[in-house]
Amino acid sequence: MSTPSLTALTPAPGHSRGLRSITVAHGSMDPRTGLLEYVVRNDAHTWIRRGGGLVAYGETARFTVTGPDRFTRAQEWWRRELAGAEVLDELSVPGSGLIAFGSFAFSKTSAHESRLIVPEVVVGCSEGMSWLTYITDDADAELTAEAAEAALAAYLVEPDAGRSPSPGDRLGPGVLSEDQYKVAVAEGVKHVRAGELSKLVLARDVVAHLDTPVATAQVLRELAVRYEDCWTYAVDGLIGSTPEMLIKVEDSTARARVLAGTLDRASAPADDPGYATRVLAGSEKQLHEHQIAIDSLTETLGPFTSSMTSHSEPFVLQLPNVWHLASDVMAQLTVDEDGLVPTSLALVQALHPTAAVCGTPTTVAGALIRELEHLQRGPYAGPVGWIDAGGNGEWGIALRGAVVETPTRVRLYAGCGIVEGSQPEAELAETWSKFRPMIEALGLSR
Structure with a gap:
């Protein structure tokens, strides 16, 4: 430690x-x-x-x-x-x-x-x-x-210049190859079926190698325009556009957006407007994964609140790359003996890591992540955001993002929730759908 x-x-x-x-x-x-x-x-x-x-x-x-x-x-x-x-x-x-x-x-x-x-x-x-x-x-x-x-x-005075894609730009493998990631998913499913845990989130990485220095501002503008329903973030080389709000605090009100359940839009039929709702809301596997994430949040947030409301059924969040099952939660925060409400950072401390990015139980899931991923997540899937002097703040989960390791090397991360019905090939494909925002913003292709 x-x-x-x-x-x-x-x-x-x-x-x-x-x-x-x-x-x-x-x-x-x-x-x-x-x-x-x-x-x-x-x-x-x-x-x-x-x-x-x-x-x-x-x-x-x-x-x-x-x-x-x-x-x-x-x-x-x-x-x-x-x-x-x-x-x-x-x-x-x-x-x-x-x-x-x-x-x-x-x-x-x-x-x-x-x-x-x-x-x-x-x-x-x-x-x-x-x-x-x-x-x-x-x-x-x-x-x-x-x-x-x-x-x-x-x-x-001097805005930073953008960059154009170069023939030498390429996307390389990360710590685990595709086949190794599928083996990790299969091992995770075995642990779930053995009853050790109900959900495990396994991530992998890929690395963008660029001929010329990355233009971070250009990447952020691309993400913010294309993913306007997400929160586009940049803190010290950690960049991305997350669809998941861990916690937002304004005065005595807290809000969160929970996502679990994903469907890639690239392979969806163009002439079926009800496809996403039917496939996501009709999938026992996706609904089960989503319910685990909701329960994890509400149970942890409960002691800090006097009342809490959320959707009775998840809604389908449409993003350019994927659809998600999503639920918004709102809570009224209780005051302590000094008449103060918990700060946004205090709630971050209580909530992290959620089932959406770790699994449940978190202690079992965390140990398996270290065993199976062979990956140092660093700030990936950690809280990212801001806090003000009044304790207000917005903290997202650092998803759909990357770390700028050097001016010409950017490491991208993506993960999937593993439950009993997970299939390694499908989970691998889901990681590629989650890499897509950063890959496209960097001007790359697979």
């Missing part, structure tokens, strides 16, 4: 230890593009859905940690930073004011560093309102609208 590590904040000479921020209204945005016009830097932190969300540049503070208590330590660090912060916020809406972007390792045993990053400049947009936040640790910096606009302008 990894030993937890912390990165201390060491201010530069002349800088204060406390964070200081100002948030101001930022005028109107083009409704056709929204925040996409700000996705122009490959190093930007991004959280976008349907043109709204957050795009951030620079770095004012960073915290990294490994180990099983990574969520607890991250929350403690964030509380300490907030306690000494100076915040000017004329909007006071979720996502304004002091904010940190985060990405957490999937596994408590992972050597991959989980992180919270406080950016320097944030552009936000929600429900027709847009804002600009400037964050500094400089005790002498001016907290004015003019200073915020100047900081933003400096990051937008």
Whole structure:
């Protein structure tokens, strides 16, 4: 097991230890593009859905940690930073004011560093309102609208260029070959049939080798436009567009979107509009997998809530690459003895890992994942998102994504839920359907 590590904040000479921020209204945005016009830097932190969300540049503070208590330590660090912060916020809406972007390792045993990053400049947009936040640790910096606009302008002077596909670009195998992955799935099914667990999620990877450096901003714009019902994310080289919301907190309300059950659209008949509903909702295997995921979420979320509602039956979520069985859950959060509701990061700690990305029981599934995958998931299938000073936040599960390992090497991940009725060949095909968003956004083909 990894030993937890912390990165201390060491201010530069002349800088204060406390964070200081100002948030101001930022005028109107083009409704056709929204925040996409700000996705122009490959190093930007991004959280976008349907043109709204957050795009951030620079770095004012960073915290990294490994180990099983990574969520607890991250929350403690964030509380300490907030306690000494100076915040000017004329909007006071979720996502304004002091904010940190985060990405957490999937596994408590992972050597991959989980992180919270406080950016320097944030552009936000929600429900027709847009804002600009400037964050500094400089005790002498001016907290004015003019200073915020100047900081933003400096990051937008030279947008990063896109790239065109090159003949040398190729997609190579990852840790497991296709045949090895099918063997792993077959072994997983044996464990399920033996009654050791009811569901196991097994992932695999493939590697994109590029002739020229990846244009991350271009990839994100492609994903955000094509997968507008998903949450397009970028945090420190982890990029993707997830259809699954682990938890969203606004004041005292929590929301989640649970997916389990997948059907590839590439092989679907074009003249059968009821195909997806009939095949997914009519499949005992798919409904069973979905119910496991819903039960996992609601049972864990229950102690934090006073009431909870969800769809009586899952609906079919249509994405460009696949259909999913999906359910939305909404809950009213209870207050503690100090009159506070749990923060979004506290709920992330309670919920992760869900049955949707691990299996159930999670302890048995986690051990089998380490045995059968032969893969270091790193941040794949871990929580990715943001938290603000009020504890509001949005945390997705890092799916349909990749890690930029070097400027010319990008590792893609995809996984499938394994239950008693799973067939190795079908599960392998499902991974390819889940790789498709990133493969196409990178300008590659199989």
